[in-house]
Amino acid sequence: MSGAVSGKGAAVEVRAVEKRFGNVGIIRDLNLSVAEGERHAIIGPNGAGKSTTFNLISGHIAPTSGEVKLNGDVISGLRPFEINRRGLSRSFQVTNVFARMTVWENVRCAVLWATGHRYAFWKNVDSLPEVRERTARILDDIHLTHRRDVPAGLLTYAEQRELEIGITIASGATVVMLDEPTAGMSHAETDRAVSLIRRLTEGKTLVIVEHDMSVVFGLADRISVLVYGHIIASGTPEEIRRDPKVKEAYLGEEAH
Amino acid sequence: MTTAATSTAKVAADAAGGSLRFYGVWLIGIVVLIVLPMIFSSGGSLTSFSLIGIAIVFALSYNILLGQTGLLSFGHAVHYGLGGFAACHMMNAVVSHGWPIPLPFIPLFGGLGGLMFAMIIGWVMTKRAGTVFAMISLGIGELVASSSLILRSVFGGESGITTDRTALPKLLGWSFGPQLQVYYLIAFWLVLSAIAMYALTRTPLGRICNAVRDNPERVQFIGYDPHVVRYIAFCFAGFFAGIAGGLAAINFEIANSAYLGAIQSGLVLFSTFIGGTAFFFGPILGAILVTYLQLGLTNLTTAWQLYFGIIFIGIVMYAPGGIAGLLMMHRPLIRAGTLWTVIPSYLVAIVPTVALACGVILAIETVARFSGGDAINLFGIAFNPTSPVTWIAAAVLVVGGFVVARLTWRRIAEAWDRAGTVARDRGYLA
Numbered sequence: 001m002s003g004a005v006s007g008k009g010a011a012v013e014v015r016a017v018e019k020r021f022g023n024v025g026i027i028r029d030l031n032l033s034v035a036e037g038e039r040h041a042i043i044g045p046n047g048a049g050k051s052t053t054f055n056l057i058s059g060h061i062a063p064t065s066g067e068v069k070l071n072g073d074v075i076s077g078l079r080p081f082e083i084n085r086r087g088l089s090r091s092f093q094v095t096n097v098f099a100r101m102t103v104w105e106n107v108r109c110a111v112l113w114a115t116g117h118r119y120a121f122w123k124n125v126d127s128l129p130e131v132r133e134r135t136a137r138i139l140d141d142i143h144l145t146h147r148r149d150v151p152a153g154l155l156t157y158a159e160q161r162e163l164e165i166g167i168t169i170a171s172g173a174t175v176v177m178l179d180e181p182t183a184g185m186s187h188a189e190t191d192r193a194v195s196l197i198r199r200l201t202e203g204k205t206l207v208i209v210e211h212d213m214s215v216v217f218g219l220a221d222r223i224s225v226l227v228y229g230h231i232i233a234s235g236t237p238e239e240i241r242r243d244p245k246v247k248e249a250y251l252g253e254e255a256h
Numbered sequence: 257m258t259t260a261a262t263s264t265a266k267v268a269a270d271a272a273g274g275s276l277r278f279y280g281v282w283l284i285g286i287v288v289l290i291v292l293p294m295i296f297s298s299g300g301s302l303t304s305f306s307l308i309g310i311a312i313v314f315a316l317s318y319n320i321l322l323g324q325t326g327l328l329s330f331g332h333a334v335h336y337g338l339g340g341f342a343a344c345h346m347m348n349a350v351v352s353h354g355w356p357i358p359l360p361f362i363p364l365f366g367g368l369g370g371l372m373f374a375m376i377i378g379w380v381m382t383k384r385a386g387t388v389f390a391m392i393s394l395g396i397g398e399l400v401a402s403s404s405l406i407l408r409s410v411f412g413g414e415s416g417i418t419t420d421r422t423a424l425p426k427l428l429g430w431s432f433g434p435q436l437q438v439y440y441l442i443a444f445w446l447v448l449s450a451i452a453m454y455a456l457t458r459t460p461l462g463r464i465c466n467a468v469r470d471n472p473e474r475v476q477f478i479g480y481d482p483h484v485v486r487y488i489a490f491c492f493a494g495f496f497a498g499i500a501g502g503l504a505a506i507n508f509e510i511a512n513s514a515y516l517g518a519i520q521s522g523l524v525l526f527s528t529f530i531g532g533t534a535f536f537f538g539p540i541l542g543a544i545l546v547t548y549l550q551l552g553l554t555n556l557t558t559a560w561q562l563y564f565g566i567i568f569i570g571i572v573m574y575a576p577g578g579i580a581g582l583l584m585m586h587r588p589l590i591r592a593g594t595l596w597t598v599i600p601s602y603l604v605a606i607v608p609t610v611a612l613a614c615g616v617i618l619a620i621e622t623v624a625r626f627s628g629g630d631a632i633n634l635f636g637i638a639f640n641p642t643s644p645v646t647w648i649a650a651a652v653l654v655v656g657g658f659v660v661a662r663l664t665w666r667r668i669a670e671a672w673d674r675a676g677t678v679a680r681d682r683g684y685l686a
C-alpha cells in the first residue's frame with residue numbers, strides 16, 4: 001500500500017501555516033504533505049487543532065500566515081466552495097447535514113455541482129439520469145437506500161454519520177477529508193464504517209482524523225501526530241509506533 | 257449495484273403513479289378557476305376572487321424566500337409595488353404611443369419591474385441571511401415606501417399613478433372592462449405563475465435553495481456559494497411579486513405608495529406563514545384565508561387587526577407549520593389507517609374551543625365598542641357592551657372555555673400518541 005506513495009506529487013501541502021484566534025496561537029508552524037493516493041491519518045490529543053487544520057485546508061477559515069496547496073496550486077484564501085470545486089471534499093466532526101431534507105435529497109444536492117448542473121433553473125432535477133444513478137449508487141454504498149425518504153434530521157446517530165460520509169464523497173472529489181467519521185459509533189458500526197471508507201476512497205487521497213488507534217493503524221499509509229497545533233512526527237505507522245516523541249506526547253497517554 | 261438498480265426502477269414506478277395524481281391536482285385547480293365565476297357570479301364574489309388570485313401569486317413568491325430559501329423578508333411588498341408602478345406606467349405608455357401590446361401582457365412588465373429592483377438591490381441584501389437580511393429588508397422597504405412619496409414624477413405622490421385598462425388594444429374582442437374578464441386575466445396569470453414557481457422548486461436551483469435554508473455552511477462544502485443561491489432566489493421572488501403587483505395595478509387601475517408599504521409586506525408574511533411555508537400549497541391556503549378574513553372582518557369589526565394578531569400568535573405558538581402543516585400531519589395517520597382514532601377527540605374539543613373563541617371575541621368587542629355603545633351581534637344574539645351581563649358572559653366563556661378546552665386538547669394529544677405509535681409501528685412515520 002505505502003509503496004504507491006513514492007513517485008507521485010503532493011495532493012495536499014501545508015507550508016508553515018499559523019492560525020491565531022485573538023492572541024492564542026492554535027496552529028503553530030504547521031507543515032504537512034499528503035501524497036496523491038495516500039491514506040493519511042492525523043492523530044493527536046483533544047484540542048490539538050486537528051479540526052482547525054481541516055478548517056484551514058478546506059477554506060472554512062483562512063490561515064493567519066503560511067500557505068496551503070492542492071495539487072500544486074495555492075488554495076489558501078479561496079472560499080470553501082472554490083476549493084471544493086477543485087476536487088477537495090471534507091466531512092465534519094459534528095454531523096452537518098441538511099436536516100429537513102430527505103436522505104435522497106441530501107446526497108443528490110451534493111452530486112449536482114460535480115455533474116455540471118450548478119444553478120440551473122431550467123432543468124427538472126428528477127429527470128437527470130446521471131444525477132439519479134449516482135445518487136442511488138451512493139445511497140447503496142452507505143447502506144441508506146431503505147431510508148431514502150426519511151428527513152436527515154430523523155436518522156439515528158450512526159446513520160447520520162454514514163450520510164455525512166455519503167455527502168462528502170458524492171461529488172467524486174479526488175481528495176477526501178474525514179473528521180472523526182466513527183466518533184460515537186459502536187464496535188460493529190465502526191467496523192462497517194471503516195470498510196465503507198476503505199472502499200469509497202479507493203484510488204483517492206484520504207486525510208482522516210481518528211481517535212481509534214486500531215482504525216488508524218489498520219487504515220493509514222502514513223500518520224501525522226499533532227500536538228498543540230504542531231506536527232511532532234510524520235511517517236509510516238511503523239515509524240510512528242517507534243518514535244520516542246510520539247510515545248512521550250501521545251501514545252504514552254493512551255497506555256495508562 | 258442491484259439495489260441501486262431496483263431502487264431506480266422503484267423511483268420510475270413511483271414517478272409514473274405520482275405524476276398521474278400530480279397532473280390531476282393541477283387540472284382540478286384550473287377547472288375550479290374556470291367554473292368558479294359561473295357558480296358565484298355576483299360582483300362581490302368576482303372582486304374577492306380577483307383579490308385572492310393576486311394574493312396567491314404574491315404569497316407564493318414570498319415563499320420562494322421564506323419557505324424555500326429560509327430568508328425572512330419584511331419588505332417584500334417593494335417588488336409588488338414597483339411591479340404595480342411599472343405596469344401602470346407601461347399601460348399609459350402603450351396607450352399614449354399606440355403600441356400594439358394588449359392588456360394580458362402587462363403583468364409581465366410588472367414582473368420585470370420587480371425583477372429589476374431585485375437584481376439591483378439583491379446582491380448586497382443577500383450577502384447574509386438571518387437577522388441581517390431581515391433588518392436590511394425592513395430598511396429597504398421603508399426607504400422605498402417613503403421615497404415613493406418624494407419622487408412624485410415616478411410614483412405620483414399621495415394620489416399615485418392612475419391608468420385605464422380598457423384603453424389598451426383589445427385581445428380577441430376582450431376589452432377587460434368587466435370584472436369577469438379581469439378575473440380570467442388574473443386566473444390565467446395565477447396558473448402560469450404557480451406552475452412556474454412550482455417547477456422552480458423541482459430544479460437543481462430549487463433544491464439547492466432548500467439546502468441553503470437548512471444549512472448554508474455545509475452548502476459551501478458541496479460546491480455552492482450560498483450568496484449566489486440566495487441572490488437568484490431573491491430575483492425570482494421579486495419577479496413573481498412584480499407580476500402580482502402588475503395584476504393588482506390592472507385590477508384597481510391605480511398604483512400608489514400603499515402597495516409598497518410595511519402593511520402590505522406584513523400581510524404577505526402573515527398569509528404565507530399562516531398557510532404554512534413547508535409545503536408548496538401552504539401559501540395558497542394562507543392567501544385565500546387571509547384575503548377572506550380581511551374582506552369579511554373589516555366589514556364586521558373595527559378591531560380586525562387585533563384578530564389577525566391573535567390568529568398569528570396562535571399559529572406561531574401551536575401550529576408553526578401553518579394550516580398546511582396541520583393538514584399534512586395527518587397523512588401518515590391516513591396511510592396507517594389510524595386517522596379515525598383521533599377524529600372523536602377533535603369533535604369533543606370543538607365545543608369548548610368555540611366557547612373560548614366566543615368569549616375572546618366578546619371581550620375584544622366589549623372593549624372596542626365600550627365608548628361607542630354599538631351592540632355586539634354574535635351568532636344572532638345581541639350583547640350590550642356596557643352591560644355587566646356581557647362582561648360576565650365573556651369572562652365565563654373565556655375562563656370556563658379555556659379550562660374545559662385544555663382538558664380536551666390533552667385528550668387530542670393522547671389520541672395522537674396512540675395513533676402515532678401505531679403509524680410508526682407500521683412504518684408510515686419516522
Ligand SMILES: Nc1ncnc2c1ncn2[C@@H]1O[C@H](COP(=O)(O)OP(=O)(O)OP(=O)(O)O)[C@@H](O)[C@H]1O
Binds near residue numbers: 044046
Ligand atoms: N473559532 C475558534 N475560536 C477560538 N478558538 C477556537 C476556534 N476553533 C477552535 N478553537 C480552539 O482551538 C483548539 C483546537 O480545536 P480543534 O477543534 O481544532 O481541536 P481538535 O484537535 O479537533 O480536538 P478534538 O479531538 O476534541 O476534536 C481548541 O482549544 C479550541 O478551543
Ligand SMILES: [Mg+2]
Binds near residue numbers: 051052
Ligand atoms: Mg476535532
